[in-house]
Amino acid sequence: MMKKKFKIILSAVIIVVVATIMLTSYMGYYLACIHAISKIECLDMPDDITVYGETKAEASDIYWVHMRAEKIIVCDGGPEYVQEYLEKNNSEFALRNIDVEYFTGMTDTCMYDFDMLPDYEIEKIIADDSDRYVRIVYEHKYFWLPISWYYYAPVSLV
Numbered sequence: 134m135m136k137k138k139f140k141i142i143l144s145a146v147i148i149v150v151v152a153t154i155m156l157t158s159y160m161g162y163y164l165a166c167i168h169a170i171s172k173i174e175c176l177d178m179p180d181d182i183t184v185y186g187e188t189k190a191e192a193s194d195i196y197w198v199h200m201r202a203e204k205i206i207v208c209d210g211g212p213e214y215v216q217e218y219l220e221k222n223n224s225e226f227a228l229r230n231i232d233v234e235y236f237t238g239m240t241d242t243c244m245y246d247f248d249m250l251p252d253y254e255i256e257k258i259i260a261d262d263s264d265r266y267v268r269i270v271y272e273h274k275y276f277w278l279p280i281s282w283y284y285y286a287p288v289s290l291v
Contacts, residue, residue, distance in 0.1 A: 157279040166190035169202035172231070172271040177222040179215065183207040185236075185266065188255075191287035196268035198278050204272040205236055212267045230273050236266035 155161045169190040183218065190202035208215055218231040237258070249260075258266055 136164055142217050155281070157281065159285060162192060162282045165200050165203070165282075165286060167191065167290070169200045169271050169273065170288070171225075171271055173202050173204045174232070176219060176227060176269070179208060179210070180207070181209060183216075187289040189287040189289045190271075192278050192282040192285070194283050195277075197274050198276070199272055199274045200278070201273075204269045206262075206267050206269065207265050208267055209265055211264050213237075215267050215269070230271055232270045232272065234268050234270065235264070236268045237263045257283045 156163075167190075170188050173188055183206055185205040188202060188204040190200065192198075192200050206215070210218075212233050212235055219228060219231070219233065
């Protein structure tokens with residue numbers, strides 16, 4: 134009886150230790166980023182879009198602790214069209230924590246910062262009508278994330 138109780142307690146301790154290591158290590162960060170990316174990639178998008186770059190995700194503590202994923206698309210209808218399409222063709226649950234905005238807007242929390250692009254890219258986007266470039270953002274606020282996660286590079290699926 135005592136050996137069985139000891140095995141159960143030992144198993145629980147091992148599970149807690151493994152879970153703690155996973156959640157505070159790069160593996161936990163990578164899994165959280167993959168989850169954030171999948172929230173955007175699973176959306177039903179318009180057929181007439183072109184993807185600019187790849188979808189990226191990272192943990193951040195700018196203003197608040199959060200996990201953020203971004204995808205930039207090129208769509209002739211602009212952000213309003215994309216927003217209407219997403220609301221019409223996706224569930225309310227799928228759109229939770231999703232935001233659609235202009236790519237060229239000023240922000241200090243984005244991974245794809247328009248102002249930090251090389252000059253030739255900025256000129257190309259402006260010549261191509263910058264209103265066609267749409268930023269789709271998944272942002273989930275957390276009460277706490279491991280501090281080490283803030284120093285990891287953004288994750289993208291290539």
